[in-house]
Amino acid sequence: YNDEAVIPALLDTGIPLEDARDYTNDGCSEILVQGRTNPWAFEANVKLLKCVERVTARIEEFEAFGDLMVALKEEISLAVEMAVANANLLQAGVPRISPNPFISATVEGCIEKAIDITEGGAVYNSSAVCASGVADTADSLAALKKLVYEEGMVGRRELLEALESDFEGNERLRLMLLNRAPKFGNDVEYVDSLAAEIVEHTAKEVSKHRNPRGGRYNLGLFSYGNYISHGIVTGATPDGRKAGTGISPNFSPAPGRDTKGPFAVFKSTTRVDQQLTPNGTSLDLTLHPSALRGPQGAEKLMSLIRALVELGGMQVQFNIVDAAVLRAAQADPERHRNLTVRLWGFPAYFVRLPREFQDHLIARTDHGL
Numbered sequence: 388y389n390d391e392a393v394i395p396a397l398l399d400t401g402i403p404l405e406d407a408r409d410y411t412n413d414g415c416s417e418i419l420v421q422g423r424t425n426p427w428a429f430e431a432n433v434k435l436l437k438c439v440e441r442v443t444a445r446i447e448e449f450e451a452f453g454d455l456m457v458a459l460k461e462e463i464s465l466a467v468e469m470a471v472a473n474a475n476l477l478q479a480g481v482p483r484i485s486p487n488p489f490i491s492a493t494v495e496g497c498i499e500k501a502i503d504i505t506e507g508g509a510v511y512n513s514s515a516v517c518a519s520g521v522a523d524t525a526d527s528l529a530a531l532k533k534l535v536y537e538e539g540m541v542g543r544r545e546l547l548e549a550l551e552s553d554f555e556g557n558e559r560l561r562l563m564l565l566n567r568a569p570k571f572g573n574d575v576e577y578v579d580s581l582a583a584e585i586v587e588h589t590a591k592e593v594s595k596h597r598n599p600r601g602g603r604y605n606l607g608l609f610s611y612g613n614y615i616s617h618g619i620v621t622g623a624t625p626d627g628r629k630a631g632t633g634i635s636p637n638f639s640p641a642p643g644r645d646t647k648g649p650f651a652v653f654k655s656t657t658r659v660d661q662q663l664t665p666n667g668t669s670l671d672l673t674l675h676p677s678a679l680r681g682p683q684g685a686e687k688l689m690s691l692i693r694a695l696v697e698l699g700g701m702q703v704q705f706n707i708v709d710a711a712v713l714r715a716a717q718a719d720p721e722r723h724r725n726l727t728v729r730l731w732g733f734p735a736y737f738v739r740l741p742r743e744f745q746d747h748l749i750a751r752t753d754h755g756l
Contacts, residue, residue, distance in 0.1 A: 393702075424513065426513050431471055586663060590664065664701065671731070728740075
């Protein structure tokens with residue numbers, strides 16, 4: 388965690404400096420002020436890539452890329468509104484069904500106000516909207532902007548038919564979308580700026596809403612384990628991704644698309660203003676073990692973390708693992724029972740994960756230094 392990114396984000400929500408400096412995480416990656424907060428940190432979710440899918444289905448309506456962006460932002464605004472409405476229904480029912488006097492006694496504000504924590508007794512009563520698929524959304528928009536609207540290499544009807552058929556019989560077009568347009572995570576401002584624009588709009592929409600406990604909604608860039616389930620319910624997309632396949636994890640590049648090294652990933656992610664994400668972000672980065680071997684390994688890792696801090700990144704967590712070892716563990720799980728990997732905020736035994744999660748981890752780039 389980077390104080391220089393986290394504390395200003397909390398200050399922007401109205402939290403005083405003394406409390407903002409006393410932040411912690413809530414168990415995974417989300418940010419809160421310890422001992423004074425009742426955070427509903429992940430009940431509302433917005434599938435950004437699903438919004439892209441809906442808008443792309445209407446692509447023939449949009450003569451210019453700007454028109455498509457307007458429609459996408461409207462779709463995101465609606466998705467935020469629906470996510471908040473559902474989360475507020477859930478939160479409003481908790482005091483009647485499950486008040487919590489024991490926890491209330493441990494959280495500052497509840498005794499002073501004589502109000503249960505579930506009704507807003509804590510000093511801070513935030514909720515969050517967690518947006519998934521930032522990287523896939525930016526990649527899709529870059530492909531649309533470059534290949535459809537700027538260069539005219541792909542017609543709107545041609546693209547629509549390819550997406551509707553999940554690229555069946557049109558692998559050439561899918562590979563063009565995948566390889567000819569820039570991808571988030573490679574220090575390319577063309578695509579990174581699209582990610583920044585979408586996050587800025589989403590944050591603005593999220594901040595308009597309040598929860599039943601009187602607290603504000605904050606944006607977080609998290610998918611948690613939903614990078615599999617969100618992909619299952621999302622059709623083929625303009626980044627060349629096939630229907631039903633996984634999406635990018637948390638605030639990380641799509642698996643295997645970050646090909647320019649970890650510093651390029653840092654440059655891309657920090658083009659997104661992380662002061663807009665007071666619920667937090669989670670950048671998951673895989674390093675090849677060989678990058679950190681030897682007496683200078685620890686210093687290399689510290690230098691890498693310092694680079695992210697200097698650029699303004701909010702948080703990073705590492706998997707230090709060789710994809711070849713993960714494949715070997717799939718083939719012979721009994722010999723690799725103790726192999727652990729890091730998932731969105733906690734470690735897990737690799738061989739106990741469902742196959743789709745294993746494959747997703749293997750597909751991620753394992754960077755050198």
